[in-house]
Amino acid sequence: MAGINLRGVVKAYGKTQVIHGVDCTIADGEFLVIVGPSGCGKSTLLRMIAGLEIITDGEISIGDRVVNDLEPAERDIAMVFQNYALYPHMTVYNNMAYGLKIRGLAKADIDTRVRKAAEILALDDDLLRRTPRQLSGGQRQRVAMGRAIVRQPSAFLFDEPLSNLDAKLRVQMRLEIKKLQQNLGITSVYVTHDQVEAMTLGHRLMVLNGGVVEQIGAPIELYEHPATLFVAGFIGSPAMNLLPARIGDGGDRVELSGGDSLALPPGRFAAHAGQTVTAGLRPEHFEIVTDDQSVARLAVDVVEQLGADTLVHGHFGNDRGSLTVRLNGTQNLQARQVLPMSVRPELIHLFDADSGRRLES
Ligand SMILES: Nc1ncnc2c1ncn2[C@@H]1O[C@H](COP(=O)(O)OP(=O)(O)O)[C@@H](O)[C@H]1O
Ligand SMILES: [Mg+2]
Structure with missing residues (x-):
């Protein structure tokens, strides 16, 4: 496990700067939610932590390593996306096992990890044998989470993982993710445009607006003492x-x-x-x-x-x-x-x- 540190992180696409210098220290085991309207730079920021986007300026460290120049695979993080990106022709079991096989883990180790993740996520043997097509949206989302869990990463990164689910399932999965994070205690950064999701999930929230941090704080702190008009209008329903x-x-x-x-x-x-x-x-x-x-x-x-x-x-x-x-x-x-x-x-x-x-x- 490890904390994450962002120092003066900037992103520009050509001449257009979209992230304007973000500073944030995410503690070991903390659940930080990045929340803001569509287009404010949430995914860009998360993808820079993951190593999927190059950082224009600043420094990102995970644990005690500066990761600016490390490949995604070297950063020891696992990412869960909105579109689960499961392999359609593989069983649920193999979807979870695949990344570990590629990394050359022994078959017995892989089996232990997959079974443990399946247990945590309540995926029974019947489900493990199915292909993604034979699953509901919520089950697919759970498999995507399982794939992240088996890697035993030092941090989870989530990019709007629930936005493809219907309203009722979203509330249910929200609770599951919260429980999971509580139990595993793994540092997590979670991106959403939904302020209710943000309020209920995060230990702390970073409110992002136009690539600028408006405020970082505990949900109730933001509700009771919004630092800016933007946060005031954004948090609360x-x-x-x-x-x-x-x-x-x-x-x-x-x-x-x-x-x-x-x-x-x-x-x-x-x-x-x-x-x-x-x-x-x-x-x-x-x-x-x-x-x-x-x-x-x-x-x-x-x-x-x-x-x-x-x-x-x-x-x-x-x-x-x-x-x-x-x-x-x-x-x-x-x-x-x-x-x-x-x-x-x-x-x-x-x-x-x-x-x-x-x-x-
Ligand atoms: N590859 C890219 N090239 C140019 N601009 C981009 C690229 N990716 C994202 N952007 C721009 O960066 C801004 C932030 O995008 P994004 O991080 O996807 O926002 P969010 O996830 O908050 O909806 C947007 O204005 C978007 O148009
Ligand atoms: Mg996005």
Whole structure:
């Protein structure tokens, strides 16, 4: 096993730079998820760790070896892709055994490793004899994982391994991967565009945007303290409401563009009085209040009842920008109703309107 170190990693295709200097230390046994929208550079970064792409600048080490100039096969990593790339004419057993045969392992060793991986992944003898065509999507995904496990690598690299599966199976396989990583304790880097997958799987997340790291941290850290507007809007579902606002002259209220205002923690933002900001209000942090000291009036446009909770889409005052509020349970609300809403001061996020960076408080 081994940790992975990225130092100033840059990638350019011709004159176009797509990764702009990534620094990250992934601890031995850690599960790091790289998450970001399509095209932000996730696969490129992962492929550079794997050795499938040349690094334009910077340094990557695995364990105590700098691997910049090592071939993929010399890096002691195993990669699992979105399209499982199984050999169609080979049995499941041979799909898992093949890489080991090529490396010249003894037949008995190969058998031990394949059987052990099969056991971990609940692939029984019947399945081991089948060819990939005779498997469900979830089983194929498990074989692809098995092929990685038998190599006993010092790190796993995953590139959107679940995106070909239907929603239900994706949730199930997500749990299996998490359990597997917990049990094997192998350093893993996992790429996905799905923030829910990222939140549930990772010990830490790297949020990547346009080839730049926006933030690295534990899932809850990113949820509670997003460092930038991008992270704020990306992490959490439904997404955080981001509203144009201004910090009041006393620094103790945030004035929303619709005309209402909410109380801020006393004294915390005094230095930012009068500043133009973007206020971040999570849908799940709104509550219906009677207190008229800190209230914004939500004009209801559309109500969605989901059973466990109710999503209310509406707008504040004369502001036409739409926002979403999530209330627990089933709420009988009507369009055009006006709800007095508030958010606890310590749950209000404030970002500089120009830089998009979280305001220090
Ligand atoms: N071989 C290539 N040549 C030129 N540009 C590429 C190549 N591979 C990827 N890119 C570009 O690099 C950027 C990042 O791509 P990629 O890492 O695949 O994104 P992601 O995996 O996050 O969707 C994209 O703008 C993509 O068009
Ligand atoms: Mg990709």
